[in-house]
Amino acid sequence: MNIGMYLSQNARKVPNKLAIDCEGRQFNYDQFNKEVNKLAHGLLGLGVTKGDKVAFMMKNSDTFVFSYFAGAKIGAVIVPMNFRLTSSEIQYILEQSEAKVVICDEEFEGTIATAKASSTVEKVIVVGTPTMPENRSYAEVLSTNVEDPKVEVFETDDLEILYTSGTTGRPKGALFDHRRIFNVGLSMMISMGINQQERFLHIAPLFHSAQLNLFLVSGTVLGATHFIHRDFHPVHTLQAIQEHKITHFFGVPAMFNFLLQVPNANSYDLSSIKRCGYGAAPMAPELVKKSMNLFKNDQFFNLCGLTEAGPNGILLDPIGHKKHLGKNGKPSFLTEARVVDETGRDIEVGAVGEFILKGESIMKEYYKKPEETKAALKDGWLYTGDLATVDEEGNITLVDRKKDMIISGGENVYSIEVEEVLYEHPQVLEAAIIGLPDEVWGEAVCAVVVPHKDQVVNEEELKQFCRQKLAGYKVPRRIFLEETLPRNASGKILKYQLRQQLNQVNA
Template structure:
């Protein structure tokens, strides 16, 4: 079955069951399916979108995002979720590279979408609110009166999503998935976290992220669970929602848990409905995990350590693992194999560092329109992640570093070369390196170590402002460190591990 058909089946089998709640708008599964069908028919009529064409979603969390996703899935379109924090140039590249034909976006992003759509294959732009650009269509105008399921044949082998993840070149790569792979991603959560149709999900992490989208929204809809959608993350509103809606399943990135712990009267909220808590997308300190267990009054915590290219998928540390191996990554997801190998592809000995590689039923088909990058990543059936890891005697795997020097700040992936390319554009910078330093709130803080040109004086705040004009906010360095030179090896490569060691020690002193 394709992903959209599961919603149709649920509407027939238990249509009156509560399905969605967002900003006071509530839907049963029957109403949910009708809203999706009305949009699907409207998209066919107003945009003439064909099966296999790409449709981008540039939206914050909302019921409209969910309707758009499932409407496009029913039409056999390929969905391209876009990070709404990106700049115009970054968005435009994704539109161009994915060959996007249709965009559905929030009113607040109308002008950004219009600018980014220039010199692309986009022919239709739909806005959820009142369009700011005359040529854009309003979401309400596009809706059809037809409520029946579209009569289109969509196979499980048809493409469903392109999920963009930045690469070491600084240009994003689009991981391509079909319906079957995304169903398998959901199945890993159904088995790994023991979720069921009676669960009640709170979606506060962005739905453009594969974690919130595929692990929890898609799997929850397949099961017929209940979903509460929040447009933005607010610690107090999150606690209120858990109490009001009796949320049973909570997922957040480490920064969100940290913010919840800062709420002065957090312990006064009734959080007893929570059965399971998941975290991931960034390292989470054991101390924060322990405090979060006390806040939520449960030890049923799951560490989800995965990659976008795997759907996401990878390794999982379950509640029993937390009791003995707090701080480790975990063991492979259901339907997934994981190894730690050396440069020859042989398994390293326990305790030794090697590359983390994956194989399984959730791994992407390819990097869309990037054959060379695909060949490098997918070799002999294995996804070579570029991440460094260590495996212990019991089979628990822990990531220890990243070959690609990726920084994870507040759940967002930041690749050093993206930031460095901008730093090098500054007239006073002659050398630069970007590293991630531990941060209690964000997991890792983006830190730029720069060397000024001879005779130049770099103003840290001015350099941050310079970066802010060219990078999404979460990629802008939180700290600028001025050095006279950077450590390099004989080949001229910057030794970033030395920088991390040096400045971690400096902060500890």
């Protein structure tokens, strides 16, 4: 079993079924498979062999999908990279992963040229027209051979190195084989009821493990249909759902928020949607309720997974949303989850401990980082660094990253609890809670708030709003108003950047 094998099977089983629609370019499963095979043979012709690392710096596209499955079919190890990263950040990933080949969109050719200077990269393939003579165009690399490549790829062969989002520092590369990635998709099929009749809309970036492994890989294994958007645009997203009768929608919380800001959002026919998934960052209950109203659908899934788990972990299903909205839920299929104290014992109900995972999709290791691997993987459990609580029914709720927890006057303050209150305020569009140094309290609870367009937030009124719902020590002592919040590509707020920025302002 290997991931590329399932595409070949579907090319035989459902050759005429629409597989991909990318901004008007359509491919049935037979055509999809042939495009993949042409690139696979082209990569072999360039000297790419089993186990070589092939890095991507591409926006969502059909060529991204072809490149992924071509790499899988020849036993290459795919290294998807965030196209928003700087050349120095890309340089680190190329060096650390030992990438041999990079496939990039033409707009990123200059970034790759700077980044690959001291790396092991031998060839750069440009989707479009290369401006540098040493680079090859994607079209030029394609072979005329449309048959499956004769490379024996096993389920235990490595498939992906997924770099963590780096919200607390340098990213680490989580290594996965074909079996682990298949299990990620299998977990979603069972947990969410995904089947071969799905019509997926891919608006979240495919370099991110959630969109890639949870939905693109699982959907292709099943023989479903994929509609791919190069960039996220709220209006285009609503139009696509209406026009293409999308059945499955996944987005990060910020995307749902943007959809709600479309003036005539309620006029679109979104009735084809069978389920909505959200994840990659916390989503305030108030935002979930508004999104349910928009979609006129209560089949929502809170997907709380880690890159190191493929991503997999825990989820709150639609039944759980009726009773436990705001919680993260219970372990997904093939996964176990616990919350433990510093000695590794399960915590009591109401206490706070570290969230740990065990299952068939957990990474093999952090690539070339034995010490970090040893610290994260203990007795078969992945120690996530997330703090969480457990209720009487076994529902787990993440409350903070260990590094983001605030200790103010000796009291622990968990940012998500305060952020959820801020999101209830009608003038608040987005909010983040951070701790800043304070001579009296050690750390002061501070809120960074983005107001709704044309709204004015009164700081004292907002503090009073919080006092009605929170203990006094949790109420923000300072409120900073900003136009935007820094986020990574998966939608997580980069709180370390906010701390650095505001510490400089207050220095």
